[in-house]
Amino acid sequence: MTKPVLICPDDPSLLDRLAGQSLGLRVAPSADVAATVEAVRRQNGLFRLLVEADEPLAAVKPNHAWRGLPVDLMVPSAGRFADLAGRLDEVRSLGITVCLPIGGTGLRDARTLASLGIRTRLGLDGMPDWDALGDLMTYALLELVAHAPIEPFQTIADHSRTDARTTDWSSALFDDPLRFLHLSADGRIALSRRDLLNEEFVGDLAMLGSPALAEAQQARSEAWRQLFLDDHPCARCPGFRLCRGRYAEGDAKGAGMAEGCAGFFTEMAGVLEQRWLRPEARPW
Amino acid sequence: MVNILLTDKCVRQCPYCFAGREMARSAAGEFLAWENVVYLADFLQHSGHRRVSLIGGEPTLHPEFADIVLYFLARAFEVTVFTSGILSDARLGEVEKYLGEAPVNRLTYVCNVNDPIETPDTDGADERLGRFLAIAGRWSMLGFNIYRDDFSLGFAFDLIARHDLKRTLRLGIAHPTADGANAFLPVDRIGPAIARLAGFKADFERLAVAPSLDCGFPLCRFSDADLGWLVRLGGRPSFICRPAIDITPDMQVYSCFPLATHGRASLFAFNSLQEVTAHFAAEHTRIRAGRPGIFDDCASCESRSRGVCAGGASCQITLMAEAAS
Numbered sequence: 001m002t003k004p005v006l007i008c009p010d011d012p013s014l015l016d017r018l019a020g021q022s023l024g025l026r027v028a029p030s031a032d033v034a035a036t037v038e039a040v041r042r043q044n045g046l047f048r049l050l051v052e053a054d055e056p057l058a059a060v061k062p063n064h065a066w067r068g069l070p071v072d073l074m075v076p077s078a079g080r081f082a083d084l085a086g087r088l089d090e091v092r093s094l095g096i097t098v099c100l101p102i103g104g105t106g107l108r109d110a111r112t113l114a115s116l117g118i119r120t121r122l123g124l125d126g127m128p129d130w131d132a133l134g135d136l137m138t139y140a141l142l143e144l145v146a147h148a149p150i151e152p153f154q155t156i157a158d159h160s161r162t163d164a165r166t167t168d169w170s171s172a173l174f175d176d177p178l179r180f181l182h183l184s185a186d187g188r189i190a191l192s193r194r195d196l197l198n199e200e201f202v203g204d205l206a207m208l209g210s211p212a213l214a215e216a217q218q219a220r221s222e223a224w225r226q227l228f229l230d231d232h233p234c235a236r237c238p239g240f241r242l243c244r245g246r247y248a249e250g251d252a253k254g255a256g257m258a259e260g261c262a263g264f265f266t267e268m269a270g271v272l273e274q275r276w277l278r279p280e281a282r283p284w
Numbered sequence: 285m286v287n288i289l290l291t292d293k294c295v296r297q298c299p300y301c302f303a304g305r306e307m308a309r310s311a312a313g314e315f316l317a318w319e320n321v322v323y324l325a326d327f328l329q330h331s332g333h334r335r336v337s338l339i340g341g342e343p344t345l346h347p348e349f350a351d352i353v354l355y356f357l358a359r360a361f362e363v364t365v366f367t368s369g370i371l372s373d374a375r376l377g378e379v380e381k382y383l384g385e386a387p388v389n390r391l392t393y394v395c396n397v398n399d400p401i402e403t404p405d406t407d408g409a410d411e412r413l414g415r416f417l418a419i420a421g422r423w424s425m426l427g428f429n430i431y432r433d434d435f436s437l438g439f440a441f442d443l444i445a446r447h448d449l450k451r452t453l454r455l456g457i458a459h460p461t462a463d464g465a466n467a468f469l470p471v472d473r474i475g476p477a478i479a480r481l482a483g484f485k486a487d488f489e490r491l492a493v494a495p496s497l498d499c500g501f502p503l504c505r506f507s508d509a510d511l512g513w514l515v516r517l518g519g520r521p522s523f524i525c526r527p528a529i530d531i532t533p534d535m536q537v538y539s540c541f542p543l544a545t546h547g548r549a550s551l552f553a554f555n556s557l558q559e560v561t562a563h564f565a566a567e568h569t570r571i572r573a574g575r576p577g578i579f580d581d582c583a584s585c586e587s588r589s590r591g592v593c594a595g596g597a598s599c600q601i602t603l604m605a606e607a608a609s
Binding site for chain 1: 318319322325326329330348350351354355357358359378381382385
């Protein structure tokens with residue numbers, strides 16, 4: 001198993017204990033990124049900077065130290081377009097990825113920013129509006145007019161024919177337990193971002209590289225097998241190869257979203273096929 | 285030209301309004317959704333078209349008016365806004381704040397004005413128009429619709445001079461709607477109206493204003509001297525009637541307001557603007573199959589057969605055909 005990327009807060013006492021690891025650093029927009037990155041790079045690999053802002057993109061002051069770095073700027077929304085319009089060139093020139101929530105105006109904002117050449121990533125926590133997500137997915141994968149990638153759709157599309165394992169949401173969202181581990185400030189390890197937020201930890205830093213941790217990662221990665229053993233409806237869904245039961249819990253709880261997610265992932269499987277056929281006509 | 289209706293709501297009640305019937309059709313006061321703004325930008329870009337006209341109703345009533353203009357500009361479109369210039373204080377503030385740096389060569393407001401004597405001011409509309417032009421004058425030209433042959437243009441020249449507006453005056457013939465219920469310029473009054481227009485030559489020349497003719501003017505009603513004058517002032521006159529392509533807030537598409545019921549379809553049924561244009565060009569051909577032009581002698585007219593003149597507007601022909609039947 002390859003060494004996972006550790007997604008962790010920018011905490012000096014924690015970073016001191018992570019020498020030799022590849023890191024995804026969660027930082028505030030105001031953080032002294034240049035100094036942090038220099039310190040990290042002395043003894044670690046830098047996977048990405050995850051800049052966590054609590055203001056809309058239009059209100060975030062871009063940090064020019066982000067230029068040339070792999071930055072994901074996490075914002076609650078893009079904000080009013082009129083407030084953002086004057087900053088588009090600056091945002092584009094920084095080459096950052098703007099991460100948006102799936103709720104609120106997130107889907108609309110992702111499409112707007114992508115159409116203007118700004119790379120976006122959707123955080124798919126919670127239950128989306130499946131129809132709206134389907135529209136965005138179709139746009140992301142089939143629109144013929146040039147636009148920036150929208151993740152996780154782009155990664156899934158890129159790998160859908162070459163690497164069967166990565167045709168699920170997790171890898172594009174830093175949530176694949178084989179490739180990413182999430183650390184709390186005090187060094188406890190979670191297998192997903194959701195687990196981190198729920199404070200469901202599998203151990204601490206002492207476990208890094210241990211067979212026990214590898215076993216936990218492997219088990220989580222293959223948790224989808226249980227759906228087959230349980231004869232869960234997800235196991236019979238044509239969209240399963242893309243979602244791997246990510247929304248199975250919603251179904252089990254009777255949240256009424258199963259039909260939506262099945263329709264969405266089934267549609268996405270079809271769109272991926274269509275994408276490879278390179279249609280001449282617009283899809284809608 | 286592609287006209288995008290941001291809303292079907294309006295702040296005025298112009299006697300010649302071509303859109304009244306269409307606006308009455310959808311009483312909901314609908315606004316174009318943002319998702320469709322992005323769709324339209326993609327659709328037009330895919331069609332190799334980078335010019336849009338934002339119309340209404342009154343397009344500035346759209347709550348995201350400034351955002352939409354800025355979005356199309358960010359997508360490298362040229363944007364023309366057809367407005368009354370009558371804006372609320374809040375919207376005028378947004379125009380000043382957000383559009384005050386817009387490139388003059390890529391954003392134009394066509395401010396449609398009426399003769400204040402014929403349509404007296406209500407609710408301080410003239411004052412609001414003046415405030416709009418004081419702020420947006422650099423981007424603005426005036427538009428005037430002719431629905432009677434004794435019109436005046438003096439007030440328009442005053443506005444152009446006072447606010448140092450763009451030196452073009454867009455002139456349109458008020459065409460009839462499908463039911464002919466609006467005030468419009470009858471076919472037999474087009475000649476006198478053109479003669480009236482020529483009477484303002486001195487004002488056009490004094491202020492170096494180019495007369496820009498909208499669709500439906502028949503070439504034969506201009507003298508060679510008038511044509512020379514139009515060209516010399518930069519008017520680039522055209523006597524053709526083509527589908528304008530109007531797109532409604534609910535993404536319906538038709539040729540133009542007066543022909544809103546002819547071949548109307550969902551924009552989503554088309555893959556490109558070329559397909560849309562071809563669809564409505566066929567409608568125009570069908571309309572003209574029975575009667576080629578608005579005058580009896582259009583049938584044998586050399587200019588029409590050479591494609592220099594359309595023989596008047598298709599909507600006029602439709603109304604004449606319906607009246608005859």
